[in-house]
Amino acid sequence: MTEKLYDADSFLSSFDAKVLSCEKTEKGFEITLDKTAFFPESGGQYGDSGKIGTAVIVQTYYRNDEIVHLSSEPLEVNSVVHCELNFEERFIKMQNHTAEHIVSSLIHKKYGYDNVGFHLSKEFTTCDFNGMLTKEQLSEIEQLANRIVYMNTPVLCYYPDKALLEKLTYRSKGELEGEVRIVEIKDVDMCACCAPHVKYTGQIGIIKIVSFIKYKSGIRITMKSGYTAYEDYKKRSEQDEQLSVLLSAPQSDLLPALKEKLDSLDQIKAEESRIRYSMSEIIASNTAKTDRSICRYVQYYGIDDLRKLCNLLLEKTEQLCAVISDSSEGYLFVCGSNNFNMRNLSKKISSDLNGKCGGSDTMISGKLNADKEYIIKYFEEGQFND
Numbered sequence: 001m002t003e004k005l006y007d008a009d010s011f012l013s014s015f016d017a018k019v020l021s022c023e024k025t026e027k028g029f030e031i032t033l034d035k036t037a038f039f040p041e042s043g044g045q046y047g048d049s050g051k052i053g054t055a056v057i058v059q060t061y062y063r064n065d066e067i068v069h070l071s072s073e074p075l076e077v078n079s080v081v082h083c084e085l086n087f088e089e090r091f092i093k094m095q096n097h098t099a100e101h102i103v104s105s106l107i108h109k110k111y112g113y114d115n116v117g118f119h120l121s122k123e124f125t126t127c128d129f130n131g132m133l134t135k136e137q138l139s140e141i142e143q144l145a146n147r148i149v150y151m152n153t154p155v156l157c158y159y160p161d162k163a164l165l166e167k168l169t170y171r172s173k174g175e176l177e178g179e180v181r182i183v184e185i186k187d188v189d190m191c192a193c194c195a196p197h198v199k200y201t202g203q204i205g206i207i208k209i210v211s212f213i214k215y216k217s218g219i220r221i222t223m224k225s226g227y228t229a230y231e232d233y234k235k236r237s238e239q240d241e242q243l244s245v246l247l248s249a250p251q252s253d254l255l256p257a258l259k260e261k262l263d264s265l266d267q268i269k270a271e272e273s274r275i276r277y278s279m280s281e282i283i284a285s286n287t288a289k290t291d292r293s294i295c296r297y298v299q300y301y302g303i304d305d306l307r308k309l310c311n312l313l314l315e316k317t318e319q320l321c322a323v324i325s326d327s328s329e330g331y332l333f334v335c336g337s338n339n340f341n342m343r344n345l346s347k348k349i350s351s352d353l354n355g356k357c358g359g360s361d362t363m364i365s366g367k368l369n370a371d372k373e374y375i376i377k378y379f380e381e382g383q384f385n386d
């Protein structure tokens with residue numbers, strides 16, 4: 001059985017070990033050692049990476065009860081090798097995992113909910129709880145969690161003997177087998193957990209709950225802690241800097257500045273829509289009543305504007321009325337009639353004019369991908385009836 005060096009010292013990043021076995025599998029070479037500081041994937045935390053001798057380790061996991069290190073290179077059995085953990089990545093995992101313990105403990109104490117799911121990734125951590133919480137309640141939990149970070153409370157990991165274990169009250173995520181390892185954050189939490197953690201809560205740096213959603217009968221929260229939170233803050237800060245230039249506003253006033261811009265954009269859109277409707281009224285008044293179908297091309301119209309124009313033109317003909325406008329690919333179009341069933345015609349129009357359209361019995365809309373003059377002729381000459 002491999003000695004778990006990470007149990008005694010979670011900050012151990014380099015050590016010497018003896019290669020016990022090296023087996024070629026479909027994934028690569030699975031290496032076992034007499035002792036290891038590489039934590040194997042378990043309990044929602046992915047396995048460690050690093051180097052064992054000359055072999056690059058991409059993953060560490062359990063195969064049955066054995067801790068195996070996966071590499072694309074073989075190692076000589078019985079050789080003694082120097083091992084180096086990718087410690088930066090491991091430290092970030094410890095920051096995020098210990099943060100999870102603090103938040104789970106606070107939620108459990110205050111609301112009685114259990115952590116029923118945990119997943120640690122490189123970018124964020126998700127935790128599932130079997131009860132609902134509001135944004136305000138989570139905000140309070142986040143504040144309390146950060147206070148525990150600032151207190152720099154010791155985090156202790158140990159295997160209590162049976163007598164002591166029976167006396168302890170601790171959280172646990174499932175049925176426990178064999179020896180129970182306790183992770184204790186002094187005066188804050190006790191939890192059964194096999195993973196390495198930071199030694200003091202201050203090493204977490206910061207805990208930020210970034211979002212939450214309803215999940216099963218409770219909630220799933222997404223958190224970023226420590227270096228992950230710093231990277232996120234840096235990204236958001238750079239974004240704010242660029243937004244500040246774009247909006248010509250100080251970083252502290254981005255929201256009202258953006259709101260103002262969006263409001264004025266809405267006003268411009270409403271004004272444009274009114275202008276286009278006036279143009280539609282002019283087009284309609286310049287169109288004589290006819291017993292033929294009508295087709296008009298207009299510039300810079302959206303589907304809604306086209307629909308309004310089509311309705312105005314339908315007063316001029318008992319036949320069919322089509323209106324088209326430019327789009328990034330082909331033409332936007334709306335087509336209506338008071339007498340033809342447009343839904344029945346939509347298939348033929350789509351196939352004749354290389355388009356895609358749909359709608360109701362009286363009006364259809366969509367896109368056409370044919371020559372403009374050809375489309376106009378097609379409708380005016382009633383070719384949809386052929």
Ligand SMILES: [Zn+2]
Nearest residue numbers: 097193194195
């Ligand atoms: Zn844990």
